[in-house]
Amino acid sequence: MTDIPIGAATGSDEDAVTADQWTARIRRRAEAAFPPKQLLPDRQPAFMASWIYVFGVLTLVSVAWVIITGCILAIMGPTWWHVSSIGHFVNSLHLWSVESFFFFMVIHLWGKFFMAAWRGNRRLTWATGVVSFLVSVAAAFTGYLTQQNFDSQWISTQAKDGINSTGAGAFWNVLNFGQMLMWHIVLLPIGVTFIAGMHILLVRRRGIVPPFDVHPKKGEQAAEAATTAEAA
Amino acid sequence: MSAERAKRRRFNPDRDVREWKGAYVPYDIVKEGFIAFLAVAVLMVLLAVVFSSPDEPAITLKRWSIADPVDFAQTAITELDGTSATATYGPPYNSTPDSSQHIGFFEPEQWFGVHQPVDTAQDFVIGPLRTLPHQPATQAALNVYLAAPAAQQNAWTTAYEKAVANATEVGGRLHVPAGRYGPVGVIIGSLTDMAQTGGLDGTLLSEGGFYNTNYTKPLLFLADGSYLANKANAEHLAGDQWGMMNETGNYPGQAWLWLYTMWYQVAPMNTSSNGDLEVWVIMMVLSLGLIFLPFIPLLRSIPRWTHVYRLIWRRHYRELASA
Numbered sequence: 001m002t003d004i005p006i007g008a009a010t011g012s013d014e015d016a017v018t019a020d021q022w023t024a025r026i027r028r029r030a031e032a033a034f035p036p037k038q039l040l041p042d043r044q045p046a047f048m049a050s051w052i053y054v055f056g057v058l059t060l061v062s063v064a065w066v067i068i069t070g071c072i073l074a075i076m077g078p079t080w081w082h083v084s085s086i087g088h089f090v091n092s093l094h095l096w097s098v099e100s101f102f103f104f105m106v107i108h109l110w111g112k113f114f115m116a117a118w119r120g121n122r123r124l125t126w127a128t129g130v131v132s133f134l135v136s137v138a139a140a141f142t143g144y145l146t147q148q149n150f151d152s153q154w155i156s157t158q159a160k161d162g163i164n165s166t167g168a169g170a171f172w173n174v175l176n177f178g179q180m181l182m183w184h185i186v187l188l189p190i191g192v193t194f195i196a197g198m199h200i201l202l203v204r205r206r207g208i209v210p211p212f213d214v215h216p217k218k219g220e221q222a223a224e225a226a227t228t229a230e231a232a
Numbered sequence: 233m234s235a236e237r238a239k240r241r242r243f244n245p246d247r248d249v250r251e252w253k254g255a256y257v258p259y260d261i262v263k264e265g266f267i268a269f270l271a272v273a274v275l276m277v278l279l280a281v282v283f284s285s286p287d288e289p290a291i292t293l294k295r296w297s298i299a300d301p302v303d304f305a306q307t308a309i310t311e312l313d314g315t316s317a318t319a320t321y322g323p324p325y326n327s328t329p330d331s332s333q334h335i336g337f338f339e340p341e342q343w344f345g346v347h348q349p350v351d352t353a354q355d356f357v358i359g360p361l362r363t364l365p366h367q368p369a370t371q372a373a374l375n376v377y378l379a380a381p382a383a384q385q386n387a388w389t390t391a392y393e394k395a396v397a398n399a400t401e402v403g404g405r406l407h408v409p410a411g412r413y414g415p416v417g418v419i420i421g422s423l424t425d426m427a428q429t430g431g432l433d434g435t436l437l438s439e440g441g442f443y444n445t446n447y448t449k450p451l452l453f454l455a456d457g458s459y460l461a462n463k464a465n466a467e468h469l470a471g472d473q474w475g476m477m478n479e480t481g482n483y484p485g486q487a488w489l490w491l492y493t494m495w496y497q498v499a500p501m502n503t504s505s506n507g508d509l510e511v512w513v514i515m516m517v518l519s520l521g522l523i524f525l526p527f528i529p530l531l532r533s534i535p536r537w538t539h540v541y542r543l544i545w546r547r548h549y550r551e552l553a554s555a
Contacts, residue, residue, distance in 0.1 A: 044259035045252050047548040054268070057261075061269040065276060082287060091287075092280035095483075099279075100272060102488045114540040118526035120249035130523045137488055144479070144486060150288035151479045154464045157455035158476060165333040165508040167340030170324040170347035175452065178445025210252040211545040212245060212536060213552075 039204050047211050052111040055104045056203075062101035063136075063196070067189065069094035074185055078148060098140055105133060117209045125206055128199040135191045142184035145174055156180075246532045286481040288467075293436070293450060296459045297427035301406040302399045304427060307457035308420050309396055311352040313389035318452045319352040325452070326350060333509040340509070348448055356453050357423055360435040370422040373415035380414075388414040396420070404428075471496050491518070 018024045072090050073081060081087035109129065118126040145156050156174045163169045173179055297304040310316035322331030324347040332341035358378070361370055377385060392413035399408045406424050408417060426432045436450040454460050461470070469475035476493045479485040492515055501507040526532055535541055542549055 041261065042258060043256040044261075046255040046257050047252070047545050048259065049257075049547045050544050052544050054264075057265050057268045058272060061265060061272045064269065065272055088285065088287065089280060092283070092285040093276050095285040096276045096279040096283070097272070099484055099487075100275060106488065111544065113525075114535045114538065115544060116246060116532065116535040116541070118532070119245075119247060123526040126526055127523050130519075130525075134519055137486075140486060140488070147287070149286075149290050150463070151286060153290055153451060153454065154460065154469055155476070155479075157451055157460070158471065162508040162512055164321075164324060165341055165506075166512050167323075167343045169341075170344035173324075173348055173446075173448060175348075175448040176446045181445070210249050211548050212541060214250050214252055214254065 033205055034201070041204075045208065045210065047214075048208060052107075052115075053208075055108040055111060058104040059101060059108050060196075060200075062097055062104055063192070065097035066094065066101055069097055070185065070189075078146065078181060082148065098143065102136070102140070105136070109133060115209055116212070119209050120206070122202070122206050122209055125199060125202040128195055128202060132192060132195040132199055135188060135195055139184065139188035139192055142180045142188060145180045146177060146184050148177070246536060247526070283483070286479055286483055288480045291454060291460060291463070292430070293427045293432045293454065294430040296454065296457065297424055297432075298404060300457075300459050301401050301404070301424050301428070302396070303458050305396050305399060305406050305408065305420050305424050306393075307453070308357060308423050309389060309392050309416070310456065311356040311453065312358075312416070312419065313386070313393070314353060316352055316456045318350060318456050321350075324348045333506040335506060335509055335513065338509075338513075350449060350452060352453075355449055356436070357419065360426060360432055361419065361422055363435050364422070364426065364431075367422065369418060373418035373422070376415040377419060384414075388412075388416045392416040392420065472502065491515070 015024070069090055073087070073094060076084075076087060076090075081091035112126065112129065141159070145152050145159070159174050160169060163172060163174055172183075293304075307316065311319060314320070318325060320328050320331060322328045323341050323345055326349065327346055332339050334341075358374060361374055364370055377388070380388070391411045392408070395409045395411035395413060395417075399406060401407065406421060408421075411417075423432065426435075433450065436453065437444055437447065464470055464475065465473070467478075467480050469478050469480070474490075474493050474497065476496070477486045477489040492511065495501050495511040495514055496507065501510050504510060521528065521531070
């Protein structure tokens, strides 16, 4: 072990000693991939002047409200909202934040489709967006299964046939309230948060996709060599 | 891919972009997020105050057996003789042959076998009644039934099924016409009485333990009857009523499942005995298609052909045209 006198260790001294550390390597890669001004920019390309861009942030804040209201329901327990008027109100907030979340996310998804937002090496950004939508569908579905009322009885007994037909029913039992509640409040929220987090970091890393024909010149499209982001 | 190779590759407008060299304008992303956070909060509170949320109480076996003891008894006899939907379901509940959904040789339901074992006669009828040792008539009937050969059991249950088809409810009590159904009348009558007192709910849920959160058995029993389905039909929740995406009352439900639900409304899935698997295969293929859309020729060109992007970036194109 090499001792570094306190106060004598400059940045370069530390780099020389710790350059091969896993910690130092990860920090260097993170700093290179996400400089602060790129992670939290204060300027955006001028073409971003459209309402469609608002739906991405509306999706994010809706999921924040889904988590906040879900946490309140979790603190009080799964039966609270059936016996308390305040609990029922919090459940209503939870329901409508989920409805808002999907409404905004679907508009965001269609907007990105019509922008062909996967262009310029943004295919992984697109894919993580779609996967986070699919995982969110599963998260919402398990919420409907764990309401402990007639809706959850009917939805679970109907859904079991679809799940069982795939073979997944052997391990993922939609009639098992305890299992579905754990998936709803632990595993699927972790999945949504992780994938959505990746999606946001990729958006910050690659930036937003520019319009088609940003610099149109006659005859240029067919002949010009590509300046793709992959080349960067 | 090396930079040199990328440069040699022909520009594809559905895959590549030209670097933006235009103007950058100030944009306060944190302020936008904060305002959006408050705006969604106001929207949520308004929606919650005006529309609230549905909470139709769950149906218990007690409620079912009191409201419709005839349907309860008609279901119970199919659990005892092994002809109910659950008894003949196959994996993951039991190993009924030729019961799994399949597309050709593709039969994933069989891959993992029985993982949630359910013996309807034992779990739904005999086992719960054995928890009533102080009812000698019920225990004697069970002993006679269980000691009889299978052919005799079958003769009794068949006779009871015919009789219970004409059963009536008199003052909340089950009245089954007389017949040669031996001890089965006492067995199903006792089970109906047990359900009407609420005892069957507790027995099916406890599964031998104090704590339990697995409702598989009571839900399967409930779903085998007509009472649950009739209520769902009245609430427009049946499969042919786009039920998977709806919920009770006039609420949007899981509107995002519209595509999944749509396949259940069209042929051949709406009549196929393998409909669930067919719908799931379709949805898996479509989901994978959406994930890998950027790699699929023609489909990835749709945005460029439709020109909707000109509406999204209309200010940019207006400025470009005037430049």
